[in-house]
Amino acid sequence: MADIKKIATRVSYGNTLVELAQQGADNLVVFDADLAAATKTEIFRKEYPDRHFDCGIAEQNMVGVAAGMATMGYVPFVSSFAMFVAGRGFEQIRNSIGYPHLNVKIAATHAGLSVGEDGASHQCCEDIALMRSIPGMVVLSPADDVEARAAVIAAYNYQGPVYLRFSRLATPVFHDPETYEFQIGKGEKLTDGYDIAVISTGLMTNEALRAAVLAKRQGMNVRVINMPTIKPIDEEIILTAARECGRIITVEEHSIIGGLGEAVCSVVSEKLPVPVRRIGVMDQFGHSGPANEVLRDYGLTADNIVNVIRDIVRPDAKA
Numbered sequence: 001m002a003d004i005k006k007i008a009t010r011v012s013y014g015n016t017l018v019e020l021a022q023q024g025a026d027n028l029v030v031f032d033a034d035l036a037a038a039t040k041t042e043i044f045r046k047e048y049p050d051r052h053f054d055c056g057i058a059e060q061n062m063v064g065v066a067a068g069m070a071t072m073g074y075v076p077f078v079s080s081f082a083m084f085v086a087g088r089g090f091e092q093i094r095n096s097i098g099y100p101h102l103n104v105k106i107a108a109t110h111a112g113l114s115v116g117e118d119g120a121s122h123q124c125c126e127d128i129a130l131m132r133s134i135p136g137m138v139v140l141s142p143a144d145d146v147e148a149r150a151a152v153i154a155a156y157n158y159q160g161p162v163y164l165r166f167s168r169l170a171t172p173v174f175h176d177p178e179t180y181e182f183q184i185g186k187g188e189k190l191t192d193g194y195d196i197a198v199i200s201t202g203l204m205t206n207e208a209l210r211a212a213v214l215a216k217r218q219g220m221n222v223r224v225i226n227m228p229t230i231k232p233i234d235e236e237i238i239l240t241a242a243r244e245c246g247r248i249i250t251v252e253e254h255s256i257i258g259g260l261g262e263a264v265c266s267v268v269s270e271k272l273p274v275p276v277r278r279i280g281v282m283d284q285f286g287h288s289g290p291a292n293e294v295l296r297d298y299g300l301t302a303d304n305i306v307n308v309i310r311d312i313v314r315p316d317a318k319a
Helices: 011-020 042-047 059-071 082-088 091-097 113-118 127-132 147-157 204-217 235-245 260-271 293-298 304-311
Strands: 028-032 053-054 075-081 105-109 139-141 164-165 188-191 196-202 222-226 229-231 248-255 276-281
Touching: 011 042, 011 105, 011 147, 028 042, 028 059, 042 113, 053 082, 059 075, 059 082, 059 091, 082 091, 082 105, 082 127, 105 147, 113 248, 113 293, 127 139, 127 164, 127 229, 127 248, 127 260, 139 147, 147 229, 188 204, 196 204, 196 235, 196 260, 196 304, 204 222, 204 248, 204 304, 229 260, 235 248, 235 260, 248 260, 248 304, 260 276, 276 304
Parallel strands: 028 053, 028 075, 075 105, 105 164, 139 164, 196 222, 196 248, 248 276
Antiparallel strands: 139 229, 188 222
């Protein structure tokens, strides 16, 4: 069997910026905060150096400059680690981009625990909550290379502020680029099943797919729903899952506070109450270590997901 291709979505981001420029996006400009090698905007800088601006370690200033460029008809992509651009730059994003509803795209790489060895100071598990709270902000969290490329293109074409969440860790590519279609605000049913629905986002979608395979071997049929748009959330696919499956698990590489899980809970609690179990970071900071080991320590693996599935679907069964 051929090896599964793995690509970090931050690399997808850098490559797609170049593709957009090559295809005629003459108004696209890119800003970075002294991290172009890590965010992969260096790919764009190499091809279009006159449209790439390094603002240094000054994220708030970078956001303000990008807002000004947007008022002049440009489409700025501002880039840094999630901790720095969403965390440090929150006030400027809210007041200079969100409030005037400017056409700026915030590209946050190195999100979640999978930053690994960089530790808690860099492991941003609060960014989705922060960006969801800004009125009019679209929040995207793609799961693989194909979806990330499509999300960047969709963000460019969308008129208004967009937050894009990318990972440092290389993840398996499971979408077919020939058939995949991305639409802001739409989820995607990857597997069918009626015992329980698992709704996931970002790199956790691959773990959810693996968990569904493990669960099927144990006689449990799991519906896996990939949710690349956290805001606006796809209420229709959530409510259909609630109606047909009766139970939902959410999985995210983010705090359970303010993220995908709470977005799903808001929908079902108001419109079709069913039990929801959230898998994510449980109101705690991360710690340093190899990315896959850190994810395991916080229960963000297929093995833990299938354990939770079994606890809910077969509460009387022994592991």
